[in-house]
Structures are given as structure tokens and as C-alpha cells.
Amino acid sequence: MLDMHSLNKQYIGGKWRDGNSRNILVDKNPYSGKTLTEFRMADTNDVDEAYKSAQEAMEKWNQINPYKQRDILEKAISYIEEHEDTITDFIIDELGGTRVKAAFEIGLVKDIIKEASTFPLKKEGKILPSVENGKENRLYRMPAGVVGVISPFNFPFFLSIKSVAPAIGAGNGVVLKAHEETPIMGGTLIASIFEQAGIPDGLFNVVATDISEIGDHFVEHPIPRIMSFTGSTKVGSHIGQLAIKNFKKPILELGGNSAFIVLDDADIDYAVNAAAFSRFTHQGQICMSANRILVDQAIYDEFISRFKKKVSALKTGDPRDPDTVIGPVVNENAANHLRDTIAKGIEQGANPVLHGDISGNLVEPTILTDVTPDMAVAQEELFGPVVSVMPFSGDEEAIEIANNSKFGLSGAVHTAHSERGTELAKRIHTGMIHVNDITINDEPIVAFGGEKHSGLGRLNGQWSLEEFTTLKWISVNYQKRQFPY
Missing domain, CATH: 3.40.309.10 (Aldehyde Dehydrogenase; Chain A, domain 2)
Known part of the structure; x- marks a missing residue:
């Protein structure tokens, strides 16, 4: 049975368990003030284990046939549809969202997972000519590496999955840090969905914690190659600078006016x-x-x-x-x-x-x-x-x-x-x-992102695939090359 008290754990390495911190994260209903559930917070050791698990599971994930990978991601949509009423209740209770908001968010989630499920079949490479005789240049589109995702509190279900699903579809392992106000909708519910869909243990991990507990460790950790953050411009600027300092690519979806x-x-x-x-x-x-x-x-x-x-x-x-x-x-x-x-x-x-x-x-x-x-x-x-x-x-x-x-x-x-x-x-x-429309628009195949202090990078469709992959040049020489000395 899907309920909040079954989702108040860390999800690391395919296991549900308490965090190693002594501190408790209290998850409250913003309307009634009632405590919904409590989490034992993750500490830096938990973050270490989550990143290592994601890195190790990537190899297993990328040995799975791309068509099977697609099928697994599509199962996540079926799971959401089967539990849509319960998920609606979670959005109302944890976020204070209305039923209209819940329906809107769930619809966006299903659309982005549908798009991400096509990624295993879209990682196309190229064969390019060479200036050298008898040589072939190949470009392979490869997973970028482990992706760290930091989600916000306002649309946590969608804005977490907006990075999580495409990153997984592109072949990466993922660690998601849920916002402390929405650790279920922006974290452990998503873990349950992908667990039921059948992704390999450890490929996707969720840590529920607080910056006061782990500091900048989530961003500065040596394993992740990409840091995807959605939130305020002030925090995003800090995360972006840390990412660049540590040679990680930041993807930032920040504030607006x-x-x-x-x-x-x-x-x-x-x-x-x-x-x-x-x-x-x-x-x-x-x-x-x-x-x-x-x-x-x-x-x-x-x-x-x-x-x-x-x-x-x-x-x-x-x-x-x-x-x-x-x-x-x-x-x-x-x-x-x-x-x-x-x-x-x-x-x-x-x-x-x-x-x-x-x-x-x-x-x-x-x-x-x-x-x-x-x-x-x-x-x-x-x-x-x-x-x-x-x-x-x-x-x-x-x-x-x-x-x-x-x-x-x-x-x-x-x-x-x-x-x-x-x-x-x-x-x-x-x-x-x-x-002649509203300012609030997001479509799964249209480039999404801001200018100036509103962010860096573009997500959705082909742009997400490009953001979460890298190109590797492998050249093949079919004959002996002549050297000048």
C-alpha cells in the first residue's frame, strides 16, 4: 500500500533505510500544521554511499537493451496512473496544492517520463570523414556520468522528474536530494515509482536531509559530473559556482519576474x-x-x-x-x-x-x-x-x-x-x-530555460538528451599512417 509512512526512509543502493544522522526531518502539512511523518536525516556518509551506488549501477543499466530500458521507464507511467488518487492526496497534504494543481502537475510528470522513455533509442552517433586516408571518425553519444539533482518545494514531483527521468533515460545514475519541505513528493515517492518500474538497484537514489546537516557535500562530491538545480537565484548562483569550481556542469532553473x-x-x-x-x-x-x-x-x-x-x-x-x-x-x-x-x-x-x-x-x-x-x-x-x-x-x-x-x-x-x-x-x-496565453507553460519536447539570472541550460526533448550526455570521439585507422619521423 502506498502511504506516507511507508515513504519516510532514505532510498540508497536499492534499500529503504533510515539515515545515519541523529537529526530528524519533520514533514508537515502547510495548511493544518499537522505532522505527516518524520525522517531520520541522511548525513554525508549516506550521500557518499548514494553516489557510489549510482556510479556502480550505471554499468549494469547500460548493458540492458535500449528497448528494455524504454519499457522500464514506461512502466513508471503505469504505476503513476494506478496510484493517481493517492498521489493527488499527497500533493494536497504535503504541498498545500489544490486538486487543479495536482492534476496539472501529475499530467506534466507523465508527459516528461514518456519523452524520457524514448532517450535510450535516440542516443545516435555519427561517422565523419577524416583528412587522413584510410581513417574513420566516430562520434558516440555517451552518458555524461552520475547526475546530482536538487529539487524545489513548489512543483517537487514534476521538477524532480524533469531531470531524473531524462538523466536515467540517457544512461546515467542519479542521486536526488529532496527539498526539506517536500521530501516525499520531491523524493521518496519518485524512488518508489522507479523501484516498481524495475530499474537496477542503486541506479536511482534519494537522500532526505538538510543543508545544515550536509553543507555543500552533495555538490562538491567527486563522483557526480552534472548538478541539476531548480530553486532560487541566490542558491543557484552558489551551486553553479561550486559546480564549475569542481569541474561539473551546472544546469540551473532559477527565479523569474x-x-x-x-x-x-x-x-x-x-x-x-x-x-x-x-x-x-x-x-x-x-x-x-x-x-x-x-x-x-x-x-x-x-x-x-x-x-x-x-x-x-x-x-x-x-x-x-x-x-x-x-x-x-x-x-x-x-x-x-x-x-x-x-x-x-x-x-x-x-x-x-x-x-x-x-x-x-x-x-x-x-x-x-x-x-x-x-x-x-x-x-x-x-x-x-x-x-x-x-x-x-x-x-x-x-x-x-x-x-x-x-x-x-x-x-x-x-x-x-x-x-x-x-x-x-x-x-x-x-x-x-x-x-495570447498564460506565462506558465511547459511542454515535453520544447526547450525550457531562462536568460540572465533565471538560469543556465535548456531542458526537455532533445535538449535534455544533449544536457545529460557527452560526445566521445573514437577514430579508427584501417591502414598504417605515415609519420614525418
Whole structure:
């Protein structure tokens, strides 16, 4: 039976066991505050064993026929489908996600595993001509080596598997460090899924621990060749620097400050609905969430009126209630940070046309209007149900404001003329931007990643295969070469 109390162990070398630390990781429901389960934390020795297991199991995995590897990965999807109701409950209880959020996340997970299951059959090489007579140049696409994955708390199921499944499909061993707020959804549940699918023991390992326990050991360990991190820009910068210092490749999916641009000819009602979804899905705790809504001055007042009405109707509360749109933020620190951020925005001159209450981890939506680009609420990633609305006059000013950010992850442009929107979108310095759509998009075969402080690298489809493999040049000389001496 799949339940949380069967998943409160480390998964190392194909074995379920307690960590060797004396410290306990308490896993709590962010809505009720109830303890869901407890973990005995992993220590640095556990991390060592996990990496060694992944390295040893790689050889066995890569001796399996690629078609069989594909079949094993596809079994993971079947396991998820069989336990979808239970997984939905886990997302609600451990993340505070709503049922809509749970369905969205589970769908993304199944799609990315389906794509990763094709990787064993896509590791194509090349034979290239040589400048030397009788010589053949071969390029082999090889697994890069053991991959360390560090997952976030907001979409831990998907954003862990987004790296884990492609890395395994490409032939690598993996060690996943789950976020301390979501050790099951971002860790041990995934271990259970791949264990049931039939991957070799040790190929995939999960450690549930805390940075206060292991420090930088997970990143600096000599075995992993790639470090894939999803989380804040501040932490990502530190991890990236450590990785480069230790000659590992960093793949970083970091913060965002996405601009949702509403041009003067946009369908206002449609833009309002898209903006609400872009900002308030999963309490705004998504890196691609619309942080800044930019509205042409010609329709600014009308947009504000309709947007306020829309957002005011969004129910905040128990995520188990099917009518709830906004559940709890991850913890009390996050709620307090949002309280301080709102207060600072108002102090700097923002107008709270909607000012939600904050009670425990429940943060009702807040809309700040008349925001200027220099305000903290326009420059910082808010990561909660708070949004800034900013006026602009004409397309050029919209582009200028949108690009006034150190981030460059996602965005959206709304207009009656799609080519006008496309031309504007080309000029926004961001890795992804969507015309007449929401800012939150992720598709299994489309390159995903940010510019500037929003990350390094691209994932999904062929880009994930390239990120998690390396090319080896083997030349074969079929005749004796003539040497000058």
C-alpha cells in the first residue's frame, strides 16, 4: 500500500533505510500544521554511499537493451496512473496544492517520463570523414556520468522528474536530494515509482536531509559530473559556482519576474482570466508566474476594475475543498516575507486596490497598482499571491519596462494581432514568452530555460538528451599512417 509512512526512509543502493544522522526531518502539512511523518536525516556518509551506488549501477543499466530500458521507464507511467488518487492526496497534504494543481502537475510528470522513455533509442552517433586516408571518425553519444539533482518545494514531483527521468533515460545514475519541505513528493515517492518500474538497484537514489546537516557535500562530491538545480537565484548562483569550481556542469532553473503584457487592442476579459491563472495558480509559487502585469494606459482602468473583480472571487482556504483556488504558502517564513513585501510596496507608493489578509500560512490575494519599475515589488520575485500592475504608454515603453529586470524566464503578450505580439515578444529578454496565453507553460519536447539570472541550460526533448550526455570521439585507422619521423 502506498502511504506516507511507508515513504519516510532514505532510498540508497536499492534499500529503504533510515539515515545515519541523529537529526530528524519533520514533514508537515502547510495548511493544518499537522505532522505527516518524520525522517531520520541522511548525513554525508549516506550521500557518499548514494553516489557510489549510482556510479556502480550505471554499468549494469547500460548493458540492458535500449528497448528494455524504454519499457522500464514506461512502466513508471503505469504505476503513476494506478496510484493517481493517492498521489493527488499527497500533493494536497504535503504541498498545500489544490486538486487543479495536482492534476496539472501529475499530467506534466507523465508527459516528461514518456519523452524520457524514448532517450535510450535516440542516443545516435555519427561517422565523419577524416583528412587522413584510410581513417574513420566516430562520434558516440555517451552518458555524461552520475547526475546530482536538487529539487524545489513548489512543483517537487514534476521538477524532480524533469531531470531524473531524462538523466536515467540517457544512461546515467542519479542521486536526488529532496527539498526539506517536500521530501516525499520531491523524493521518496519518485524512488518508489522507479523501484516498481524495475530499474537496477542503486541506479536511482534519494537522500532526505538538510543543508545544515550536509553543507555543500552533495555538490562538491567527486563522483557526480552534472548538478541539476531548480530553486532560487541566490542558491543557484552558489551551486553553479561550486559546480564549475569542481569541474561539473551546472544546469540551473532559477527565479523569474515574468511580465504579462496587455496591449491596447487586447481582449480584456480573456487577458484578465489569463493573468489571474498566471499569477495565482499554486498561490503564485511558480517560477513562471506573472510577477508584473503591464497594461496599456488606454485600457488600464478598465483592466484594473475587471481584474479586481475576478481576483476577489478566488477562494482562499483548505486545498482539499474543490472550490479552493488559493491554498497555503509553503511555511510561516514565506507568509511573513510576503507581509513585509506588501508593506514595503505600499510604503514606496503602490496602491493596494485589493489587500488580502494573512492568517498563518494562508495569504489572500493582494493587487498592487500604480507600481513603478524601481519599486521592490517590481524587481523582486514575489513567489506568492501578490501581484504588481503597472501602466505603460505604447509598445516601446512596455518593452523597456519588461526588460528592466535581472530575470528572464517567461512572459506573455496579449493583443488582437498575433504578429504584433510576436514581434514584441522577440524583443523581450527572456527564455520563453507566449502570445495570447498564460506565462506558465511547459511542454515535453520544447526547450525550457531562462536568460540572465533565471538560469543556465535548456531542458526537455532533445535538449535534455544533449544536457545529460557527452560526445566521445573514437577514430579508427584501417591502414598504417605515415609519420614525418
